[in-house]
Amino acid sequence: MKKFLSVAALLALTACSTVPAGHVGVKVFLLGGEKGVDHEELGVGRYWIGMNEELYLFPTFMQNYEWKEENNEALSFQTVDGMTASADVGISYSLDPSKISVIFQTYRRGIDEITDIFLRNMVRDSLVKAVSTKAIEYVYGAGKAELLKAVEKDVGEQVKELGIVSVKLSWIGQIRVPEEVRLSINAKNAATQKAQQRQNEVAQAKAEADKKIEEARGQAESILKVAEAQAKANKLVASSLTPELVQYFGLEKWDGKLPTYTGGDSVPMIQIPQQ
DSSP, X not given: OHHHHHHHHHHHXXXXXXXXXXXXXXEEEOSSTTTTTOEEEEOSEEEEEXXXXXXXXXXXXXXXXXXXXXXXXXXXXXXXXXXXXXXXXXXXXXXXGGGHHHHHHHHOSOHHHIIIIIIHHHHHHHHHHHXXXXXXXXXXXXXHHHHXXXXXXXXXXXXXXXXXXXXXXXXXXXXXXXXXXXXXXXXXXXXXXXXXXXXXXXXXXXXXXXHHHHHHHHHHHHHHHHHHHHHHHHHHHHHHOOHHHHHHHHHHHOOSOOOSOOOTTOOOSOOOOOO
């Protein structure tokens, strides 16, 4: 009976834990001269974890998380012109399975703590640094994508050697700025778009006018070429006419009847050779 109670007590101080597929386990030994440092990396399977041991699970598949205002995790930053803004930011990353031990030695935490604390702080600090040299219009407008790419690159370079890879960041929704700033930026953008529209309309009108001018020029050139060709033809015909040729054409059309009245000194067009 005592032996049975001893075994039961021993089992109560241990537990059977599982390292599921897609994970790597790290069993940490809490006793000894270097508490929390001695550890063993575990593959997929079931393991007995003693009372002086702790198991951390690290997923090797892609991790996705969103730091959102509704969870009090939004990231705040200040622009070069003193404007404060905030945004919800999403992160995707994965762990290098061959560096799980390095990750644990660096952070001494599980995957949730790494995401919520270390990575969030790293992204926030990098974002604050990048935004500090930019105006609010750049951050709120055309520069959003470029800004996030710069932060993504900065964070990725910091954590790559630690075993965190494939870091991708994304804005979740709109960047939040003071209402008066938002209205001012929107009004300026609307004015710029309207001016651009007017400029496009002027350019289109000019293009249509130029097209009509070119069409008129083409028609004029066509008429001129026809006239020049006709004049050239007339000149050639005129230069080839002789009295005999004119008389020939007249006889060719004559019906053989003499006119009943020729008027004045007019005589028939037939010239009688003089002896």
